[in-house]
Structures are given as C-alpha cells and as structure tokens.
Amino acid sequence: MTKQLLIVANTPSPNTQELAEAVVRGASHPDIDNVEVIFKQPLQAGPEDVLAADAVLIGSTENFGYMAGLIKDFFERIYYPCLEQTEGRSCALYIRAGNDGRGTRASIEKILTGLRWRPIQPTLILRGDFDPGFIDQCEELGMTMAAGLEAGIY
Template sequence: MATKKLLVVAHAPSPNTRRLRDAVLAGARHPDIEGVDVACLAPLDAGPEDVLKANAIILGTTENLGYMSGAMKDFFDRSYYPCLEKTQGLPYALFIRAGHDGTGTRRAIESITTGLRWRQIREPLLCRGAYQESFQTDCEELGMLVAAGLEAGIF
C-alpha cells in the first residue's frame, strides 16, 4: 500500500497556538495510524508544490481582526492559481483559534477552498474565546480523524 501524504499548514505565532498545532500533529501521527506521512509547514514556508504532493490537508489559523492570519492569506495567494485545476476534490479540514467568534475567518477560508473545489471533510473546529485545555483534545481528535480517514481510504 502506498504511503499517503497529509499536509498540515498552520499559523502558530504564540505558545497556545503552537500547542494546538502540536496536538493536531500528535493525533495525525498516532502510533495506530500507519501508511500516512505527515508534514507540517508554516504558511509562509508552504506553497503550491507542497499542496500538489498532498492527499489531504489540515489548515490552521488564528483569527486576526475577524479574518485569517496574513500568513495564511499569503499561502493562499501564492497557491491558489497553481493548484486551481490540479487539486479539485482535495480533502481538507480547518481549525481556527478565535479570540472572538471566528465566523469571518471561517467564511474567508471556505470561500477560497470552494473556489479551489476542495472537499471539506468535517465542520471547521472553532477554538473560541479564552484559551481552554479542551482545545488541545479537540485538535488532537481532528488530526487523528483526518489521518485515520486518509489511511482507510475514506478521504
């Protein structure tokens, strides 16, 4: 069986957002999941060549002024047209660290991924309000869900 590639592109500028990113990675790299190679890049380090190699992608961003981070926007600006006709149906999941409600961030990313014709595999995970330890558990479950689904051929 060929190894599948899961790409995590996460903007993690603070200790708490790094904890969320690391929880996603821990779930995706769960020892019971085999046959999935997990790569993690910051949005400014990721580009279309990384997306084109991926079988699924997890996006993670902070909410900045009611929008995605500038770094995530830059990632999409550089990747959109090179990926447009080549990544249709790419399964993706999204987590947002939102100090407020995250709806503007969610709407912006869903607009871009709809244009790319990527396939959302679950409702976005919105980690809203004051930081809670439960956010890490939720993020770990997200990573595990995507990697296990990729391994099983569901996505």
C-alpha cells in the same frame, strides 16, 4: 501505499503552537501506519507541497475578524498553481478565535470552495479564552483526518 497529509498552521503564540503540535500528534498516532505527516508554517508551504499532498489541514488564528495574514499569503501563492490539479482534495480547518471566528471561517471557506476542496467535517472553531480542551479537539481532528486518509475515506 503511503498517503501524505499536509498540515499548514499559523502559530504566533505558545498556545497556537500547542494546538498545531496536537494536530500533528493526532495525525501521527501510532495506530496510523500509512500516512506521512508534513507540518509547515504558512511561509514555508508552497504549491509543490499542496500538489504532493493527498489531504490538507489548515490552522489559522482569527485576526481582526479575518484569517491570519500568513494563511492568506499561503492561499495567494498556491491558489492558481493548484486550482485545477487539486479539485476534490480533502481538507479540514481549525480556527483559534478570540471572538466568534465567523469572519475567519467565511473567508477561508470561500477560498476552499473556489479551489473545489472537500471539507471532511465542519470547521473547528476554538472560541474565547484558551481552554486546555482545545488541545484534545485538535488532536482528535488530526487523528480523524489521518485515519480517514489511511482508510481511503478521504
């Protein structure tokens, strides 16, 4: 049975676009057969996408010590329509942080707690100047999420 992984990421720059592409690439690894990977920008994703997904992976930039406005908009649009229907949904989060990412992580994790979603691992925070190693970390996150979903772990 094919499962669906929804990836919603804010990509305002070439670097953040590379990170999202790495997550998708990892989730679409050729050894993972039974996971359909759906990537959407925050404004394109809605409650119907979340309800159809078996797991959700969120990518946000750190903006003024907070989540990206478009990610906040996404959560505002899906929160109540998905609240009771998605309890226990597996999720993961990565943050591209110019500073420390703590405010961004705290704000998003409060929403995930309210939704009663279940993080598969601690939030991945990519801090400071852009490092090419961030791409490998994002690819690994996508692969871990999809492989666990396929194996029925999540």
